[in-house]
Amino acid sequence: MFKDLLKTHLFPTSWCPGCGIGGIMAQLAMAMDEMGLNQSNSVVVGGIGCTGRMAGYFNLDSVYTLHGRTLPVAQGIKMVNPSLKVIIISGDGDLASIGGNHLIHALRRNVDLAVLCNNNEVYGLTGGQAGPTTPQGTPTVSSPDGSPYEPLNLQGLLKTGSRYFYARTTVYHQVHLKRCIKEAIQWPGFAFVDIASQCIENNGRRLGFKTGYEMLAMFRDKYKRAPDGVESLAPLEIGLVKRGEEQP
Amino acid sequence: MKRLVQGNEAVFAGAVKAGATYFAGYPISPSSEILLLAAQQAARSPDFHFLQAEDELAAINQVLGASLAGGKAFTATSGPGFTLMQEAIGWGHQAEVPCVVINVQRVGPGTGMPTMPAQGDILQSQYGSSGDYYPIVFYPNSVAECYRLTVAAFNAAEESLSPVVLLSDSFVGHLNETVDLEAMEVEVVARQRPPLGTGNRFFTGLVHDEEGRIRTADALFYQSWLGKVREKRDGVAARYPFYEHRERPGHDLIIAFGILSRVIAPLLDDFALFRPIRIFPPLVRELRSITQEYRRVIVLEANDGQYAQVVEGIVHRDVIRVSVVGGRFSAERVTTALKQALTSV
Ligand SMILES: Cc1ncc(C[n+]2csc(CCOP(=O)(O)OP(=O)(O)O)c2C)c(N)n1
Numbered sequence: 001m002f003k004d005l006l007k008t009h010l011f012p013t014s015w016c017p018g019c020g021i022g023g024i025m026a027q028l029a030m031a032m033d034e035m036g037l038n039q040s041n042s043v044v045v046g047g048i049g050c051t052g053r054m055a056g057y058f059n060l061d062s063v064y065t066l067h068g069r070t071l072p073v074a075q076g077i078k079m080v081n082p083s084l085k086v087i088i089i090s091g092d093g094d095l096a097s098i099g100g101n102h103l104i105h106a107l108r109r110n111v112d113l114a115v116l117c118n119n120n121e122v123y124g125l126t127g128g129q130a131g132p133t134t135p136q137g138t139p140t141v142s143s144p145d146g147s148p149y150e151p152l153n154l155q156g157l158l159k160t161g162s163r164y165f166y167a168r169t170t171v172y173h174q175v176h177l178k179r180c181i182k183e184a185i186q187w188p189g190f191a192f193v194d195i196a197s198q199c200i201e202n203n204g205r206r207l208g209f210k211t212g213y214e215m216l217a218m219f220r221d222k223y224k225r226a227p228d229g230v231e232s233l234a235p236l237e238i239g240l241v242k243r244g245e246e247q248p
Numbered sequence: 249m250k251r252l253v254q255g256n257e258a259v260f261a262g263a264v265k266a267g268a269t270y271f272a273g274y275p276i277s278p279s280s281e282i283l284l285l286a287a288q289q290a291a292r293s294p295d296f297h298f299l300q301a302e303d304e305l306a307a308i309n310q311v312l313g314a315s316l317a318g319g320k321a322f323t324a325t326s327g328p329g330f331t332l333m334q335e336a337i338g339w340g341h342q343a344e345v346p347c348v349v350i351n352v353q354r355v356g357p358g359t360g361m362p363t364m365p366a367q368g369d370i371l372q373s374q375y376g377s378s379g380d381y382y383p384i385v386f387y388p389n390s391v392a393e394c395y396r397l398t399v400a401a402f403n404a405a406e407e408s409l410s411p412v413v414l415l416s417d418s419f420v421g422h423l424n425e426t427v428d429l430e431a432m433e434v435e436v437v438a439r440q441r442p443p444l445g446t447g448n449r450f451f452t453g454l455v456h457d458e459e460g461r462i463r464t465a466d467a468l469f470y471q472s473w474l475g476k477v478r479e480k481r482d483g484v485a486a487r488y489p490f491y492e493h494r495e496r497p498g499h500d501l502i503i504a505f506g507i508l509s510r511v512i513a514p515l516l517d518d519f520a521l522f523r524p525i526r527i528f529p530p531l532v533r534e535l536r537s538i539t540q541e542y543r544r545v546i547v548l549e550a551n552d553g554q555y556a557q558v559v560e561g562i563v564h565r566d567v568i569r570v571s572v573v574g575g576r577f578s579a580e581r582v583t584t585a586l587k588q589a590l591t592s593v
């Protein structure tokens with residue numbers, strides 16, 4: 001049972017009602033359960049943020065690193081014990097802003113890690129400030145007139161090398177989300193899953209959403225499936241792009 | 249076999265002797281020899297892992313991950329890199345991760361005077377990260393000691409389950425002396441904690457109890473937890489009460505360590521020497537009793553009085569502070585500085 005992988009005695013979790021993170025946790029637990037991942041073969045690593053706290057809810061060895069440092073910690077783990085499946089779960093701010101340099105270099109080294117990035121377009125834990133993934137023009141607590149910058153192109157960044165795995169999905173598309181997670185864990189190299197999810201309390205309400213469900217419905221309506229095998233995902237397409245699996 | 253060995257090389261040999269299997273680092277003089285030796289070791293031995301990190305933030309966090317995964321792990325750096333590592337050193341104390349951080353000091357702040365020797369990171373080695381935490385710090389002054397104390401640092405890290413700091417300086421790191429490392433007998437403390445992937449533990453920088461439960465809203469828990477952390481550190485440190493005392497009754501006492509304790513060798517007919525080798529936690533009992541035997545106590549260091557503050561706080565009397573800064577430490581310069589300080593009191 002996937003629930004055995006979770007510390008259900010610690011529930012309710014620390015997340016706000018209606019937050020998207022719980023949906024990612026459920027799909028990750030199910031994916032791991034189906035893949036036979038457990039205490040003896042896997043480790044979950046989270047970095048500071050609402051998302052990273054997920055590490056502490058797994059019934060296996062887990063690490064809650066400093067803000068931004070999931071990737072180097074995971075790389076140290078992987079080098080010493082390559083047989084462990086190391087799954088990283090963290091926020092977009094953690095991975096792409098304060099940890100951005102590590103992202104560039106972990107993908108350059110093609111470290112065999114599965115990175116699940118909860119992309120809620122803001123810094124959730126600290127109150128909803130703009131971050132590297134905030135769409136230009138979006139008002140946040142730290143960008144009252146709208147975020148002035150273009151967001152980071154995560155897909156473009158992930159595809160700079162000759163080998164890559166980039167998936168984009170949402171918490172609404174649960175079946176797709178689980179498939180992406182599984183493929184990422186199986187991918188023999190650096191795999192990055194960019195998961196659109198809702199921060200209702202520190203982002204959604206400011207944008208006019210009343211509930212987390214309204215935000216999920218927005219993902220349902222806005223995102224479309226990309227055809228299998230595309231080379232590049234168009235904006236608002238979910239799917240995955242990968243290259244170089246056969247290389248050592 | 250006796251041969252000429254460099255300080256940094258002896259540090260690396262000590263790490264290997266202690267069972268280190270992982271090094272991550274970012275190049276910075278005067279510590280880079282350690283990184284290069286680690287790269288060579290990894291090329292020779294499949295059991296040794298080496299990573300040239302993208303920066304020092306990565307290096308120390310890679311070391312922490314490697315340690316959790318079961319490897320004895322270390323990094324080496326100098327002032328600017330040591331500063332970048334501070335947050336993670338604090339995390340290592342909170343999450344209880346053994347590792348060794350070597351800081352071959354050079355003149356700061358900032359880029360300073362690359363790469364002239366200094367002792368400017370004494371207080372940083374103890375207080376550089378946020379909050380209260382209690383790192384054990386050693387400071388050798390010879391090639392043989394670089395070897396022995398690196399082994400001791402790994403042992404103390406295992407026993408205290410925390411990052412231990414080995415301070416050096418560009419003089420000690422680049423010193424060449426004839427030693428027979430293979431003939432030196434050292435004890436090695438084995439890894440006790442099972443590696444990641446064998447249990448159901450939560451390693452976190454959040455305050456937590458022994459079962460790994462988060463305790464971030466309980467002041468009284470924090471207070472008793474902090475007391476226990478300190479007690480544990482003191483208990484481990486007590487096994488490493490390293491110092492050198494050259495008695496000279498009727499003369500003044502110089503307290504010095506690292507490079508300066510070598511430079512003053514020609515003066516030791518006229519002065520007594522107390523050389524703390526375990527810099528932190530300070531050797532309180534020894535400092536109190538030994539300083540009592542001398543009328544005047546001089547703390548000689550290559551910074552503006554950092555350890556003097558520590559000593560004064562322990563011995564409850566004024567010491568004469570002699571700072572020799574800027575990276576040049578000839579015996580003449582040090583003698584002049586000492587004379588000036590002694591005639592002006
Ligand atoms: C070095 C450091 N700087 C800042 C913070 C404060 N901080 C904690 S979480 C966070 C951002 C969280 O955003 P994200 O990574 O996107 O995760 P989310 O909370 O949205 O899941 C920040 C800035 C910190 N803990 N450490």
Ligand code: SF4
Pocket residue numbers: 014015016018019020021050051120124125198199200201202203
């Ligand atoms: S602040 Fe946002 S991201 Fe954090 S738990 Fe609440 S809804 Fe979720």
